[in-house]
Amino acid sequence: MSSAFVFRTIVLDQQTIRTAVRPGSPDRVPLLIFNGIGANLELVMPFVNALDKDQEIIAFDVPGVGGSSTPSIPYRFPGLAKLAARMLDYLDYGQVNAIGVSWGGALAQQFARDYPERCKKLVLAATSAGAVMIPGKPKVLWRMASPRRYLQPSYGVHIAADIYGGAFRRDPKLALSHASKVRSGGKLGYYWQLFAGMGWTSIHWLHKIRQPTLVLAGDDDPIIPLLNMRLLAWRIPNSELHVIDDGHLFLVTRAEVVAPIIMKFLAKERQPAIMHPQNVTARGQH
Secondary structure, eight states, rough: TTTEEEHHHHHHHHTEEEEEEEEEOOTTTOEEEEOOTEEEEEGGGGHHHHHHHTTTTTEEOHHHTTSSSOOOOOOHHHHHHHHHHHHHHHOOOOOOOOEETHHHHHHHHHHHHHHHTTTEEEESSOOOBBSSSSSOOOOHHHTTTTTTTHOOHHHHHHHHHHOOOHHHHHHHHHHHHHHTOOOOOOHHHHHHHHTTTTTTTOOOGGGOOOOOOEEETTOOSSOOHHHHHHHHHHHHHTTTEEEESOTTHHHHHHHHHHHHHHHHHHHHOOOOOOOOOOOHHHHOOO
């Protein structure tokens, strides 16, 4: 499944960062993936496999997740955005498109704001503006506050329908498949990720995001209610919203539907303004 990827573990800020690159066409801007909380890069492979084969992909495990080391003190989102930029430098990438999923969507917003010259386009999937978000049900949030679903796969399978919604409510096999790809970084790394977003919000600077932005939402998302995505699309000037008939993990469960939407968005070029030559009028007068 991941044979096309080149896996490397690099060292930045005394942290080991596990990276995975799927080489693609040099004519396309590479796509950098910011994953969800506690989620190792293998969990996005079904989505990646649905994208065009010549689309270059850069994925990584943030500190404390999967194959990356756990820092002794936690990062905040600006620090993680800076680390991502340094990772791109190390891997010899200039400009990228960025996609952020759930927790990673907040990090993607931070990256787009702090490094606008590095981020050409932005895709935000099942995410929010942070502390001002319209919350999900307390039972769902309580379960999300614990890394138990990553540490105990059987528990993850048990609660999948309630926390992820959508296709997970209808197909128990999805939860088993998802759990089989989990590679936990441990409790501390998960809590450090929670700390990164504590009190963080982008609501006051979303209007400054200048990148063309695709906002993707699930209509049955127990973690990020749809109103949050509508708020993002309303606040970001150059954005478009697509609502998917599924739950929180639609990027994986509806990959065959979502991937073409994303590829079409990434392929769109801004049309340059048509400048009418001054002599057009002159010719018309003859």
